[in-house]
Amino acid sequence: MEHSKCPNYDSCKLINSTDVVNTQEERDHYIRNYCITEEQVWYECKRYQIKAELDFCPDFVLPDNVLTTEEIMERFDNDIFDID
Ligand code: SF4
Structure with a gap:
């Protein structure tokens, strides 16, 4: 097929x-699925x-992430401005 x-x-x-996954095993899992x-x-990814x-x-x-777009944007913004 x-x-x-x-x-x-x-x-x-x-x-x-x-940067997203750091093992080939994990990468292969997502590639396969x-x-x-x-x-x-x-x-669906x-x-x-x-x-x-x-x-x-x-x-x-990640491909199987369950966050909404708004939650992803919120985390992205927090990560950018999270300066220790
Ligand atoms: S967007 Fe998703 S399905 Fe497409 S290559 Fe990246 S991880 Fe794979």
């Missing part, structure tokens, strides 16, 4: 850096959804 690859695959930081799959399930909505996706957002 043909596999479908997320349109963001080549630019997604989960794939191309260690969201990024390259037999059906197009990448649209929270990183895909947030990128489509905001045109960027914070590093802490």
